[in-house]
Amino acid sequence: MRTSMSIFAGLLFLAATTASGQNYQQAMGSALGEFAQAKTVEDFRNAGNKFVMIANAEPAEWLPLYHHAHCYIMMSFFERTNPEKRDGYLDEAAISIDKMVELAPDQSEVFVMQGLLYSARLMIDPMTRGQQYSAMSAQSIGRALGIEPVNPRARYMQIANEMGTAQFFGNDISASCEKAQKLFDEWADYTVKSSFHPQWGREQVAEVLRQCSSRN
Amino acid sequence: MRPFINISNLFLLLFLVSGAFAQTTINGTVKDNKGEPLPGANIYLKGTYDGVSSGLDGSFSFDTHTSGRQVLRTDFLGFESFEQEIDLEVGILQFDINLKEKFNQLTAVTITAGTFEAGDEHRSATLNSLDMVTIAGANGDIYGALQMLPGTSSNPESGKLFVKGGTSEESQTYIDGTLVLVPYTSSPPLTSTFGRFDPFMFKGTIFSTGGYSAEYGQALSSVLQLNTNDMPEEDELNISLLTVGAGIAGTKKWNTGAVRSSVNYTNLKPYMAIAPQQYDWNHPPEYFAADVSIRQKTGSTGLLKLYANFNNSFMSLNRLDLNNDKKLLAYDLKNDNFYLNGSWQTTMGKDWIYRSGISFTENNDIIDFDRVNFRETLRGVHQKNLFIHQLNQKVIIRMGTDFFVKTFINDFTQDDDNLLVDYSEFSGAAFTEAEVYLSNKFVMRAGGRAEYSDYLNHFNLSPRFSAAYKFDDHMLASLAYGRFVQNPLNSYLIYSSNIQPERADHYILTVQSSKKGRLFRSELYYKNYDDLVKVNSDEFYLPQAYDNSGEGYAYGLDIFWRDRKTIKNAEYWISYGYINAQRDFRDYPQRAIPSFVSKHNLSVVYKHWISPIRSLAGVSYKFSSPRVYHDPNLPGFHNRKTIPFHSLDVNLSYLHRENIIFYLGITNLPGFKQEYGNRFADLPGEDGIYASEPIVPGADRFFVVACFITLSKRGDLNQMDKIQ
Numbered sequence: 001m002r003t004s005m006s007i008f009a010g011l012l013f014l015a016a017t018t019a020s021g022q023n024y025q026q027a028m029g030s031a032l033g034e035f036a037q038a039k040t041v042e043d044f045r046n047a048g049n050k051f052v053m054i055a056n057a058e059p060a061e062w063l064p065l066y067h068h069a070h071c072y073i074m075m076s077f078f079e080r081t082n083p084e085k086r087d088g089y090l091d092e093a094a095i096s097i098d099k100m101v102e103l104a105p106d107q108s109e110v111f112v113m114q115g116l117l118y119s120a121r122l123m124i125d126p127m128t129r130g131q132q133y134s135a136m137s138a139q140s141i142g143r144a145l146g147i148e149p150v151n152p153r154a155r156y157m158q159i160a161n162e163m164g165t166a167q168f169f170g171n172d173i174s175a176s177c178e179k180a181q182k183l184f185d186e187w188a189d190y191t192v193k194s195s196f197h198p199q200w201g202r203e204q205v206a207e208v209l210r211q212c213s214s215r216n
Numbered sequence: 217m218r219p220f221i222n223i224s225n226l227f228l229l230l231f232l233v234s235g236a237f238a239q240t241t242i243n244g245t246v247k248d249n250k251g252e253p254l255p256g257a258n259i260y261l262k263g264t265y266d267g268v269s270s271g272l273d274g275s276f277s278f279d280t281h282t283s284g285r286q287v288l289r290t291d292f293l294g295f296e297s298f299e300q301e302i303d304l305e306v307g308i309l310q311f312d313i314n315l316k317e318k319f320n321q322l323t324a325v326t327i328t329a330g331t332f333e334a335g336d337e338h339r340s341a342t343l344n345s346l347d348m349v350t351i352a353g354a355n356g357d358i359y360g361a362l363q364m365l366p367g368t369s370s371n372p373e374s375g376k377l378f379v380k381g382g383t384s385e386e387s388q389t390y391i392d393g394t395l396v397l398v399p400y401t402s403s404p405p406l407t408s409t410f411g412r413f414d415p416f417m418f419k420g421t422i423f424s425t426g427g428y429s430a431e432y433g434q435a436l437s438s439v440l441q442l443n444t445n446d447m448p449e450e451d452e453l454n455i456s457l458l459t460v461g462a463g464i465a466g467t468k469k470w471n472t473g474a475v476r477s478s479v480n481y482t483n484l485k486p487y488m489a490i491a492p493q494q495y496d497w498n499h500p501p502e503y504f505a506a507d508v509s510i511r512q513k514t515g516s517t518g519l520l521k522l523y524a525n526f527n528n529s530f531m532s533l534n535r536l537d538l539n540n541d542k543k544l545l546a547y548d549l550k551n552d553n554f555y556l557n558g559s560w561q562t563t564m565g566k567d568w569i570y571r572s573g574i575s576f577t578e579n580n581d582i583i584d585f586d587r588v589n590f591r592e593t594l595r596g597v598h599q600k601n602l603f604i605h606q607l608n609q610k611v612i613i614r615m616g617t618d619f620f621v622k623t624f625i626n627d628f629t630q631d632d633d634n635l636l637v638d639y640s641e642f643s644g645a646a647f648t649e650a651e652v653y654l655s656n657k658f659v660m661r662a663g664g665r666a667e668y669s670d671y672l673n674h675f676n677l678s679p680r681f682s683a684a685y686k687f688d689d690h691m692l693a694s695l696a697y698g699r700f701v702q703n704p705l706n707s708y709l710i711y712s713s714n715i716q717p718e719r720a721d722h723y724i725l726t727v728q729s730s731k732k733g734r735l736f737r738s739e740l741y742y743k744n745y746d747d748l749v750k751v752n753s754d755e756f757y758l759p760q761a762y763d764n765s766g767e768g769y770a771y772g773l774d775i776f777w778r779d780r781k782t783i784k785n786a787e788y789w790i791s792y793g794y795i796n797a798q799r800d801f802r803d804y805p806q807r808a809i810p811s812f813v814s815k816h817n818l819s820v821v822y823k824h825w826i827s828p829i830r831s832l833a834g835v836s837y838k839f840s841s842p843r844v845y846h847d848p849n850l851p852g853f854h855n856r857k858t859i860p861f862h863s864l865d866v867n868l869s870y871l872h873r874e875n876i877i878f879y880l881g882i883t884n885l886p887g888f889k890q891e892y893g894n895r896f897a898d899l900p901g902e903d904g905i906y907a908s909e910p911i912v913p914g915a916d917r918f919f920v921v922a923c924f925i926t927l928s929k930r931g932d933l934n935q936m937d938k939i940q
Contacts, residue, residue: 049267
């Protein structure tokens with residue numbers, strides 16, 4: 001009798017965790033689908049809402065926080081007119097990023113997102129924020145590369161920063177282009193840990209290469 | 217014994233556990249306080265995967281298989297999250313949710329009466345930190361930049377700050393909360409001076425031209441709060457080469473701390489050899505400065521800052537001795553200044569912040585003129601404690617103490633005679649102030665300050681009050697009242713302790729409107745001065761020569777317009793101040809317009825980023841209407857007027873490479889004639905006329921060419937913030 005009771009309890013637990021696991025899989029899948037389709041501030045907000053809900057249900061997971069921050073950074077990019085709103089979205093992203101840094105300081109991607117946040121802050125007012133935030137962004141990307149030197153998103157951000165500076169000074173960008181080409185060719189070699197892990201970046205590198213080929 | 221369940225039952229059970237719950241539909245709407253729908257709000261059962269975003273009309277609907285008691289949560293950016301415990305039962309549940317706008321001190325109304333803030337901490341700041349150093353004509357001097365703001369009167373023969381009808385001594389400078397006793401470099405009488413501190417040390421600047429917090433005492437007219445940078449971003453080496461000197465600075469950073477040190481040397485001799493000068497220098501000004509600053513994190517929230525600065529200067533100027541047949545006399549001035557500032561900040565629990573600071577100043581001026589050797593020493597310590605308590609989201613209480621110890625020594629030697637006079641003072645103050653947000657739109661701040669000086673044996677209380685109201689997202693009005701007291705000049709206190717602190721009452725009303733990169737601000741003020749010290753006799757060394765019978769007033773209107781929107785890649789501001797002031801103080805025989813006040817002050821600052829040549833170009837124009845001065849050859853007092861003051865200044869910063877910047881600045885490009893009245897002999901000559909000489913600037917124009925280089929591991933950091 002005792003055996004059957006423990007089997008019963010075990011089964012109940014299994015059922016419950018499977019249900020939750022299924023829910024996590026399902027919710028992440030659907031939210032990431034929404035993110036991939038998002039075209040407006042509102043779309044990103046709605047996707048972000050889902051990630052908040054997931055983050056609340058799974059407080060030990062850093063991935064929902066990551067995607068939530070990504071949504072709000074995208075909102076700041078898509079909001080074109082009101083700089084205060086843009087900063088407001090980034091404040092929201094920063095909350096998730098701070099939580100992630102606490103939760104998963106060993107994850108390279110966490111610092112890529114932090115670097116992206118600082119670049120987004122910079123873009124709101126490059127004249128006055130340039131110095132401070134370019135240094136902060138470079139530092140975060142450096143940290144991401146320190147943890148995982150092959151991280152393609154960290155490599156992309158580094159190349160984009162380098163190239164931006166070179167273009168501003170009218171310097172030759174061929175070194176950056178070579179790096180971008182190498183990154184593009186090697187992109188598929190990087191093993192994504194799961195379908196919920198970050199995968200963005202390839203398009204952005206392709207865009208860099210388009211700029212490279214149109215420069216002549 | 218047969219198992220309680222067999223394998224086939226197992227799958228059935230699994231199905232039952234995960235699918236047995238019946239479905240509930242939750243729907244409703246999300247609106248704000250005014251009943252406006254909020255699209256995009258997040259409505260979900262906390263800790264579950266069930267939820268949805270509200271639609272364009274604020275409505276929402278979702279299904280859940282969860283049962284029992286759950287928490288329904290609603291989030292929306294800028295609003296307080298709403299949580300409600302609900303009982304899930306089969307069927308349809310309806311909720312109409314009203315969200316309250318979130319109170320946010322960063323975006324809530326701020327008190328702007330009298331205050332210009334530059335910094336990145338508040339995004340609503342009138343100016344940002346770069347503005348302080350990219351103004352043409354300011355040449356990287358903090359005080360020069362502030363003189364482009366309304367409320368200041370320009371006195372180029374001094375270079376110091378004169379605010380809203382006050383003397384330069386009425387304006388105080390604080391670094392990280394503690395007083396800077398000698399903020400300016402030493403210069404011979406009637407020649408221009410500048411600030412001792414590098415503007416790049418500071419992350420934020422708050423310039424308050426009246427009505428300031430009870431935290432600040434010993435200032436009748438204005439308070440300049442300079443807040444130093446926290447941790448640097450990375451290791452770097454900065455080199456600056458100028459036509460008038462050179463400097464080098466190094467920064468080393470580690471995990472929990474950093475150290476930065478710099479050495480600067482300035483010598484105007486080579487410059488003066490090629491640029492025509494109106495002064496006759498024996499030894500053109502030569503300055504040496506060295507400083508070191510240390511940052512150390514303490515615990516998880518604490519930060520300790522230490523800053524030490526040593527300045528040394530020497531110059532010698534030939535002056536006409538108007539008393540003595542216009543013979544040329546050398547005026548030698550040597551200055552040593554040491555300034556030390558330490559501060560520590562930490563949080564205590566969730567709601568308390570404690571800041572402690574101490575500053576030490578020792579300043580020595582040694583003057584040799586004619587047969588006189590004069591040595592003036594000022595030594596002082598300021599210790600400050602400040603507690604900030606966040607009582608709740610809408611109430612902040614600040615309280616603290618100040619202790620000052622000051623010694624002032626004058627040592628005259630003429631031929632073989634020596635006279636040494638000195639005084640020492642200990643004073644203490646306690647202050648408290650509450651800031652209460654009655655709503656997002658309305659804030660009030662009230663408090664007071666009590667001070668006691670042992671030397672003057674005097675105790676005083678000064679109340680402070682201010683409030684601000686925000687009409688909408690763009691427009692706000694604030695008002696401030698305060699009583700301010702300040703000890704008389706050291707040069708009076710050294711002879712008399714029978715006088716009291718001087719007093720000013722400020723009444724300020726400010727209306728500010730800002731929208732999309734444009735800002736308009738107007739400020740009306742009235743200041744009443746009382747208990748000003750008068751010197752009633754030529755026998756200045758007698759205590760009875762001094763009393764507090766002086767008084768005066770100042771009122772005026774300041775207008776400020778700033779536009780960062782209309783012209784692409786450019787911004788400009790226009791600042792205008794009208795002032796009417798009179799006072800009877802010091803050695804004035806009667807109430808009169810003070811010689812440091814000009815009725816109309818106008819400045820226009822323009823900056824343009826020229827992208828193809830990666831350069832920031834700047835133009836500034838400054839105008840001050842004539843000031844009065846006293847001509848002893850004519851009847852009456854303050855009986856003559858200076859010519860009006862004009863200056864047109866330009867600068868250009870060129871970003872040559874990532875880490876190299878070239879800079880060119882020219883002050884008074886067109887060479888407008890500048891003259892600040894006349895100085896006169898102490899006694900009339902044999903013909904009964906007081907000999908005189910016009911007071912002029914050192915040169916018609918001033919130019920500087922500089923190059924700034926930054927070396928860092930990354931290689932692309934530069935010093936654009938140094939001059940842009």
